[in-house]
Amino acid sequence: MTKTSKKISPSTKPDTKVVHASVNPLEHEGMANIPVYHTSTIMKPNLDDYRQGRGKYDYGRKGTPTSQATEEAVASLYKMDDCVATPSGLSAICLAISSVLKSGDHALFPDSMYGSGRRFIDNVLPQMGISVGIYEPSITADELTAHFQDNTRLFYLESPGSLTFEMQDIPALTTCAHDHDCLVAIDNTWATAMYFDAVKNDMDIVIEAGTKYISGHSDVSMGFVISSGDTAHTIRRYTQNTGICVAPDEHYLAMRGMRTMALRLRQSEANGLALATWLEQQPEVIQVLHPALPSHPGHHHWQRDFSGSSGLFGFVIDPNIPIMAIDSMADNLDWFGIGASWGGHESLISQGRFKRT
Numbered sequence: 001m002t003k004t005s006k007k008i009s010p011s012t013k014p015d016t017k018v019v020h021a022s023v024n025p026l027e028h029e030g031m032a033n034i035p036v037y038h039t040s041t042i043m044k045p046n047l048d049d050y051r052q053g054r055g056k057y058d059y060g061r062k063g064t065p066t067s068q069a070t071e072e073a074v075a076s077l078y079k080m081d082d083c084v085a086t087p088s089g090l091s092a093i094c095l096a097i098s099s100v101l102k103s104g105d106h107a108l109f110p111d112s113m114y115g116s117g118r119r120f121i122d123n124v125l126p127q128m129g130i131s132v133g134i135y136e137p138s139i140t141a142d143e144l145t146a147h148f149q150d151n152t153r154l155f156y157l158e159s160p161g162s163l164t165f166e167m168q169d170i171p172a173l174t175t176c177a178h179d180h181d182c183l184v185a186i187d188n189t190w191a192t193a194m195y196f197d198a199v200k201n202d203m204d205i206v207i208e209a210g211t212k213y214i215s216g217h218s219d220v221s222m223g224f225v226i227s228s229g230d231t232a233h234t235i236r237r238y239t240q241n242t243g244i245c246v247a248p249d250e251h252y253l254a255m256r257g258m259r260t261m262a263l264r265l266r267q268s269e270a271n272g273l274a275l276a277t278w279l280e281q282q283p284e285v286i287q288v289l290h291p292a293l294p295s296h297p298g299h300h301h302w303q304r305d306f307s308g309s310s311g312l313f314g315f316v317i318d319p320n321i322p323i324m325a326i327d328s329m330a331d332n333l334d335w336f337g338i339g340a341s342w343g344g345h346e347s348l349i350s351q352g353r354f355k356r357t
């Protein structure tokens, strides 16, 4: 008997997929992990094969066994047709938005969108002739209807929203956007494919910053754009036309991180919830922004649409507490670093800086 690679199907559980997706040792001389192909040039056996474009790969930027393994694994995790890897989460946001919109279009974004993505839509989309509408994340589908224009082509979600952790009514807003012939995209970095089923929730495009939970060790910058059908073709073509690609070592690290993602995420969830529950009891804290806490205003949406929570949350300190006391608390934490990002092995604390319309 020959030991072939495991068969992953759409119904394979996410915990199993993160471990087994893209594991094909017999295609790589028995190597347990995907080899790292450092290449720009890919050679053909003869000129006719080159001319006719025969063979699976033809140029490093367009794909190698290393990049293909990561992209296929993430696509299979989301049960979608294709995944494009990008050099950061922000570039995944920019790619997803720019590839499906053109000059003259209009798109809608929540006011709680990730800050750097917000700068892109505020500053770059208008230069491309694309107009932008901002909506309150807590909007109802009835209220949302008034925001659509004849040229609205994209409706964008991020739930929970960055920094404020506001939850959105994903099913109602998505149905409303589809009724208005819009594509629906979500930044799913917080929940990942482990805790939010994008296909069940009718998403057309998923964006995930692989920098966070997929790579998981604070040593990789990467993003993913996942989609199906015609939308996937459009995004793939745009990626090829603009030369977006990621170095092979980053792909390797992302895949290595992904193998332990289910375990890490569950531990982050437990630690985050324990800490959030403790913070709720502290007199200096006036609000804990964690959707899995029953006290969170969007808890019912989280409970209905998500199967778990990750380790990122916020809390609001009583404004009467002097800033020096807050600084002293943060500076004297033994096991928390001070810095941006999340999803890595270390615990971090930082102060939110956000802009609302």
Ligand SMILES: Cc1ncc(COP(=O)(O)O)c(C=O)c1O
Binding pocket: 088, 089, 090, 091, 114, 162, 187, 189, 190, 209, 210, 211, 221, 222, 223, 341, 342
């Ligand atoms: C929700 C969300 N989306 C996207 C990103 C962007 O990821 P990256 O830092 O890899 O560009 C971040 C980064 O913090 C984020 O929090």
